[in-house]
């Protein structure tokens with residue numbers, strides 16, 4: 001699974017990326033700091049099933065802290081987008097192409113309104129963040145529309161099936177089901193796609209975008225009072241959107257201080273504890289985050305935005321495979337070492353293939369370790385399931 005971090009230039013995308021991944025990425029107060037995309041692992045936060053049972057866990061792929069498991073998935077931080085990007089303005093097309101494989105988008109906006117449409121700094125409150133939300137959607141829609149027109153308008157007199165369209169669009173992670181749903185909703189005839197008007201292609205693009213690239217909005221820079229005020233207005237005026245007020249910079253301060261063992265901080269929590277010796281600058285930054293962000297917002301919003309995107313918007317579930325259904329251990333006796341993110345509706349067989357293709361090939365059944373019941377390959381898994389896969393030798 002891949003989540004794209006997108007938005008206008010200079011809004012805090014790379015700051016969000018670094019805060020979420022602790023991977024290096026350049027940050028700067030001007031547009032187009034990021035040119036080549038940054039990729040790294042971010043983490044969904046869920047309760048650790050071992051800790052919940054009072055067991056000592058042995059985390060493998062998913063670190064455990066404070067009773068929470070952090071389950072990895074990939075994020076990509078791309079170049080900033082400016083109006084006209086779909087026509088190649090700014091770093092337009094390159095940026096958009098980097099997003100083809102994204103399953104969902106985290107759209108970072110500068111809620112303080114301190115960046116103009118091209119990402120240049122302007123006084124706080126100058127720009128309405130609502131305009132940023134609308135323009136990014138439009139850029140993505142026009143981009144998809146262009147691809148659709150390029151692929152499908154020029155075909156001569158041939159009928160075209162949803163399968164063929166899906167094949168052409170599979171590189172954009174658009175499925176046949178999404179194509180069929182979009183055309184049914186719009187009441188368009190796929191067989192006549194080459195005769196569609198520009199407007200029809202655009203409406204089709206909008207419907208496909210909504211289905212294949214769900215978006216959540218991060219109202220960033222909420223350490224600035226005007227940003228918090230704007231975030232509240234956005235929530236009211238754009239109630240159809242999932243909007244998470246955030247301060248990526250504050251999360252980065254906390255995550256880096258935690259790495260340096262200056263503080264003990266669990267991502268997404270409302271407090272931290274000083275455990276080392278911060279210098280004067282660090283102490284000031286930590287005090288600011290505590291008083292002006294955590295006390296006011298409750299948390300920095302970064303982890304909340306990640307969880308909201310993966311678990312709610314995309315509806316992914318986390319499942320724990322084990323080999324011993326009683327001790328909840330793997331073959332080496334480690335308690336609940338690994339956690340996997342799977343799409344909604346994933347089955348026990350999907351989990352087997354996710355672990356290893358060999359395990360998938362040799363799958364003969366599975367055990368739901370919570371109920372101790374045997375389940376078949378078709379059984380749909382639930383969030384938090386602990387599953388033993390049975391394979392033939």
Ligand SMILES: Nc1nc2c(ncn2[C@@H]2O[C@H](COP(=O)(O)OP(=O)(O)OP(=O)(O)O)[C@@H](O)[C@H]2O)c(=O)[nH]1
Nearest residue numbers: 009010011012013014015028032033034080248249
């Ligand atoms: N006040 C405040 N400033 C922030 C926050 N997040 C990022 N910034 C600042 O915003 C500026 C841009 O940050 P970047 O992370 O480089 O932004 P970007 O969107 O990746 O920019 P491009 O790659 O140039 O498109 C920097 O000066 C950051 O320090 C935040 O939460 N609060």
Ligand SMILES: [Mg+2]
Nearest residue numbers: 013014033034
């Ligand atoms: Mg950047």
